Amino acid sequence: MSQNLPALLVVVPMLLAPLAALLNRSGPAWAVATAGIWFSFVTAIQLLQRVMAEGAITYAMGGWAAPIGIELRIDLASAFVVVIVSSIGAIGVLYARTSVAAEISEDRHALFYAALLLNVCGLLGISVTGDMFNVFVFLEISSLSAYSMIALGQDRRALTSAFQYLIMGSVGATFIVIGIGLLWVMTGSLAMMDLAERIPMVWESGQGDRTIAVAFTFLTVGVTLKLALFPLHLWLPNAYTYSPSAVTGYMAATSTKVSVYLLMRFFFTVFGKEFSFEQMQLDMVLMPLALVAILAMSLVAIYQTNVKRLLAFSSVAQVGYMVLGISFGSVLGIAAGIIHLFNHAVMKGALFMAMGCVMYRIGSVRIEDMKGLGKAMPWTMGAFVGGGLSMIGVPLTVGFVSKWYLVQAALAEGRWFVAAIVMVGSLMALIYVWKVVEVAYFQRREDEAEIREAPLGLLIPTYALVAASFWFGIDAGTTSSVAISAAETLLGVMP
Amino acid sequence: MGDPGMIVLFTVLLPVIGAGLVLLLRNNENAREAATLITGAVTFAHVLALLRLVRAGEVPRLDILEVVPNVWLSFEVEPLGMVFALVAGFLWPITSLYAIGYMRGHHEENQTRFFFFFAIAIAGAMGVAFSGNLFTLFVFYEFLTFCTVPLVTHHQTEEAKKSGRIYLGILLTTSVGLQLVAIIWTWVLAGTLDFQTGGILAGTASTGILSAILVLYVYGVGKAAVMPFHRWLPAAMVAPTPVSALLHAVAVVKAGVFTVLKIAVYVFGIDLLQTLTTTTWLAWAAAVTIILGSLVAFKKDNLKARLAYSTISQLSYIVLGAMLANEMGIIGGGMHIAMHAFGKITLFFAAGGIMVAAHEKNISRMHGLGRTMPITFGAFFIGSLSIIGLPPAGGAWSKWFLGMGTLEASQLGLLAVLMLSSLLGLYYLLEVPVKAFFFKPPEDAHHHEGIHESPTPSLIAICITASATMGFFLWPDLFHELMQMVVSGGAP
Numbered sequence: 001m002s003q004n005l006p007a008l009l010v011v012v013p014m015l016l017a018p019l020a021a022l023l024n025r026s027g028p029a030w031a032v033a034t035a036g037i038w039f040s041f042v043t044a045i046q047l048l049q050r051v052m053a054e055g056a057i058t059y060a061m062g063g064w065a066a067p068i069g070i071e072l073r074i075d076l077a078s079a080f081v082v083v084i085v086s087s088i089g090a091i092g093v094l095y096a097r098t099s100v101a102a103e104i105s106e107d108r109h110a111l112f113y114a115a116l117l118l119n120v121c122g123l124l125g126i127s128v129t130g131d132m133f134n135v136f137v138f139l140e141i142s143s144l145s146a147y148s149m150i151a152l153g154q155d156r157r158a159l160t161s162a163f164q165y166l167i168m169g170s171v172g173a174t175f176i177v178i179g180i181g182l183l184w185v186m187t188g189s190l191a192m193m194d195l196a197e198r199i200p201m202v203w204e205s206g207q208g209d210r211t212i213a214v215a216f217t218f219l220t221v222g223v224t225l226k227l228a229l230f231p232l233h234l235w236l237p238n239a240y241t242y243s244p245s246a247v248t249g250y251m252a253a254t255s256t257k258v259s260v261y262l263l264m265r266f267f268f269t270v271f272g273k274e275f276s277f278e279q280m281q282l283d284m285v286l287m288p289l290a291l292v293a294i295l296a297m298s299l300v301a302i303y304q305t306n307v308k309r310l311l312a313f314s315s316v317a318q319v320g321y322m323v324l325g326i327s328f329g330s331v332l333g334i335a336a337g338i339i340h341l342f343n344h345a346v347m348k349g350a351l352f353m354a355m356g357c358v359m360y361r362i363g364s365v366r367i368e369d370m371k372g373l374g375k376a377m378p379w380t381m382g383a384f385v386g387g388g389l390s391m392i393g394v395p396l397t398v399g400f401v402s403k404w405y406l407v408q409a410a411l412a413e414g415r416w417f418v419a420a421i422v423m424v425g426s427l428m429a430l431i432y433v434w435k436v437v438e439v440a441y442f443q444r445r446e447d448e449a450e451i452r453e454a455p456l457g458l459l460i461p462t463y464a465l466v467a468a469s470f471w472f473g474i475d476a477g478t479t480s481s482v483a484i485s486a487a488e489t490l491l492g493v494m495p
Numbered sequence: 496m497g498d499p500g501m502i503v504l505f506t507v508l509l510p511v512i513g514a515g516l517v518l519l520l521r522n523n524e525n526a527r528e529a530a531t532l533i534t535g536a537v538t539f540a541h542v543l544a545l546l547r548l549v550r551a552g553e554v555p556r557l558d559i560l561e562v563v564p565n566v567w568l569s570f571e572v573e574p575l576g577m578v579f580a581l582v583a584g585f586l587w588p589i590t591s592l593y594a595i596g597y598m599r600g601h602h603e604e605n606q607t608r609f610f611f612f613f614a615i616a617i618a619g620a621m622g623v624a625f626s627g628n629l630f631t632l633f634v635f636y637e638f639l640t641f642c643t644v645p646l647v648t649h650h651q652t653e654e655a656k657k658s659g660r661i662y663l664g665i666l667l668t669t670s671v672g673l674q675l676v677a678i679i680w681t682w683v684l685a686g687t688l689d690f691q692t693g694g695i696l697a698g699t700a701s702t703g704i705l706s707a708i709l710v711l712y713v714y715g716v717g718k719a720a721v722m723p724f725h726r727w728l729p730a731a732m733v734a735p736t737p738v739s740a741l742l743h744a745v746a747v748v749k750a751g752v753f754t755v756l757k758i759a760v761y762v763f764g765i766d767l768l769q770t771l772t773t774t775t776w777l778a779w780a781a782a783v784t785i786i787l788g789s790l791v792a793f794k795k796d797n798l799k800a801r802l803a804y805s806t807i808s809q810l811s812y813i814v815l816g817a818m819l820a821n822e823m824g825i826i827g828g829g830m831h832i833a834m835h836a837f838g839k840i841t842l843f844f845a846a847g848g849i850m851v852a853a854h855e856k857n858i859s860r861m862h863g864l865g866r867t868m869p870i871t872f873g874a875f876f877i878g879s880l881s882i883i884g885l886p887p888a889g890g891a892w893s894k895w896f897l898g899m900g901t902l903e904a905s906q907l908g909l910l911a912v913l914m915l916s917s918l919l920g921l922y923y924l925l926e927v928p929v930k931a932f933f934f935k936p937p938e939d940a941h942h943h944e945g946i947h948e949s950p951t952p953s954l955i956a957i958c959i960t961a962s963a964t965m966g967f968f969l970w971p972d973l974f975h976e977l978m979q980m981v982v983s984g985g986a987p
Binding site: 389392394395396401403404405407408411412416419420423424426427430434442473474476477481484 | 560633638648676
């Protein structure tokens with residue numbers, strides 16, 4: 001049993017998805033989804049512990065070893081991402097029970113939970129597989145299920161947003177599959193570890209080095225589209241704004257994170273740091289884009305009037321922080337990127353869930369409708385302030401830990417202007433968080449007495465994430481040492 | 496009283512417990528205020544217990560937890576922190592006493608929230624005083640910023656909202672944008688954030704880089720209000736007067752100058768400071784703030800606004816003391832933390848008392864009011880003497896040492912600035928009691944007949960701080976002794 005955990009992690013949610021759909025009733029479908037995702041969560045924690053203790057785990061699917069068969073390969077970086085996805089999923093599915101009941105019509109609940117299970121399966125699959133084509137397959141599983149979940153939003157604009165995402169996502173997926181195809185043609189392999197050995201040989205032979213470069217470019221563009229790096233982020237704001245609250249909270253915390261992981265996997269494991277950074281000069285492309293993302297998207301966030309949209313633009317800016325970390329190409333920088341994967345998942349999840357609570361009670365998340373909520377829904381707005389502190393990067397929150405490493409990575413290379421931009425980004429976060437706080441706490445509303453606090457079914461999962469954003473900010477030892485070791489593994493420098 | 500580390504922890508935690516009690520007892524006003532006063536007194540008793548240890552040469556220390564690898568949240572009580580803790584710890588119960596009279600006399604709303612955040616803010620101030628490294632200092636520095644926002648915006652009016660924006664905006668811009676960068680830079684260079692006598696930065700980088708970091712620190716500590724980052728302080732004056740008195744004349748602003756002193760002594764070290772090019776520039780930047788602050792105070796008719804600009808000016812005395820980079824300057828700066836605190840809080844107490852008893856905010860309308868409120872204006876007079884630096888008030892000593900510091904640094908220009916500013920202070924502060932006692936009331940003023948003083952609890956508080964101000968002229972030894980320990984490297 002325990003040898004098969006890497007496979008079960010992905011297979012269990014996959015098999016439970018059709019079951020949830022077949023049950024076709026809200027309660028049982030939810031129970032199946034909860035069981036499946038929590039199983040993955042527990043498994044993920046066990047895997048992380050095992051990887052921390054024993055090093056990377058490989059698992060040959062069906063007993064066929066790579067490069068012939070498909071290999072699952074879990075090192076620290078993937079184990080960490082698996083834990084992020086499954087833990088957010090586990091909290092998200094608890095939250096979904098109440099939120100989905102309010103926002104999605106009853107006859108579609110079972111299908112929603114089936115889609116959620118498939119999404120979790122896809123994201124976990126991307127994180128654990130060691131096979132390039134497998135990445136594409138799982139990417140499609142997670143994307144298709146995401147499109148359908150977004151389309152379930154109450155607002156009719158959810159349909160167009162889902163369609164927009166479908167088009168953009170498919171372009172990204174196509175780019176990725178083209179890149180994989182080119183690599184396969186040049187090397188005859190799809191297994192990542194195998195590719196890592198063959199690509200340098202092809203490159204050095206001088207025959208087809210251009211094809212390798214083109215494959216690299218296709219993969220980079222494809223993945224950056226999926227992770228919504230500026231300027232390929234256009235699908236994200238609408239998708240996050242109009243999808244059901246439960247979906248936004250979960251997706252914002254997971255799907256872009258897995259894509260960032262994928263980017264690192266491609267750059268560092270498959271192509272290797274030397275190729276990516278010295279031959280292709282990736283840092284020259286990624287760093288400016290990341291910095292523009294941080295500044296421009298934070299600025300756009302400041303001017304939003306819909307809080308979900310505001311948070312969506314802030315997510316694009318935060319992706320900039322992660323990519324910025326990667327673009328340093330140093331252990332400290334990549335560790336900063338990895339740790340921000342987790343930290344941002346926790347805080348943005350909390351913020352979107354708080355907005356879900358607001359949506360549940362007043363049916364809107366426009367700023368002007370949030371007047372007086374500080375008094376009417378003190379716990380909900382308290383959660384928003386808690387998550388907001390993290391966004392700003394106040395010490396003893398996770399947001400601070402991310403900034404601590406990111407600025408250190410910048411200053412260690414003497415790039416003080418990058419450090420300055422990171423700080424400017426924090427201050428812009430202060431502006432857009434404070435904007436909401438001001439309306440909620442400084443303006444009164446007439447029907448204050450009629451609005452009640454959100455139900456516990458929503459508040460408890462929300463506060464689980466708020467608590468995590470403080471807990472892992474106060475005791476960041478575990479997350480930061482895992483992130484640093486993961487970065488060392490990716491770069492192939494052993495401590 | 497057991498393990499010294501535990502006493503430190505309790506000193507920081509007690510105000511938090513007090514805040515919890517305030518929430519619990521929210522339905523019974525008297526019990527609620529009793530909770531504040533009692534926790535205040537117990538906290539101060541803990542500070543005194545620590546004082547005994549520090550004077551005996553001990554350095555109580557407590558490592559709480561490792562936040563990121565090798566960076567600890569930890570407390571350490573050294574003499575400079577002791578000065579700050581003594582001031583904040585003593586003035587908290589006094590201000591609470593004052594606040595009881597003020598908040599009830601002024602019929603303020605949301606008093607529970609007020610007393611709750613007030614106690615929390617004191618916990619923040621204690622945390623700043625006892626922080627064992629730069630990281631911990633930064634944590635509590637920011638904590639203090641955030642927990643004072645609900646106090647500044649207490650009235651929840653449009654004006655309060657605007658002030659809240661300025662307050663948070665400036666304090667966070669400077670601390671996150673400059674100070675945090677400087678801290679991380681220090682960490683990258685020195686590999687430690689601990690406070691050490693003689694500093695941790697010496698020899699880690701070129702003079703140019705260290706000079707730049709010094710600038711980041713001094714301007715990054717926005718709470719020290721060196722111009723042009725001073726606007727938050729007048730903005731904070733929309734808060735109820737007890738907040739202006741304790742937080743914006745003592746706890747928050749002193750946390751700022753305390754941080755500057757601490758960084759000067761324990762991160763850079765006096766010897767290193769003397770070699771940096773920017774030290775003198777920053778001393779002059781502080782000098783400019785001193786003069787401009789006084790000049791603006793001159794022009795303010797609103798009493799609280801005038802006091803706020805006077806505070807800006809006086810804070811830069813301490814920054815100046817640190818940037819003189821010699822023993823006298825540091826001693827003077829440290830003593831001025833205490834002396835200015837007692838003097839300025841007396842002035843704010845008086846201003847609030849006048850607001851409650853006579854409903855006057857503007858100096859031009861206070862003419863003749865001295866006859867109805869003789870004790871309040873008498874206290875104002877004593878507080879003014881201390882700020883100006885005249886006997887028989889404690890401020891004379893700190894200014895004396897600061898003046899000696901400028902001579903030792905051979906900066907006669909800076910000495911002239913100190914003198915000029917005192918002259919300006921002589922006018923803009925003493926104008927208030929003089930006109931109150933000797934001028935005729937304005938025609939349309941409706942002053943009470945006979946004596947009509949501040950509310951009794953407030954009056955008691957005013958008398959205590961005013962007497963303490965005079966007491967420190969006769970007995971300044973305690974603060975001098977502690978500061979002497981700081982410069983002679985007794986600890987840490």
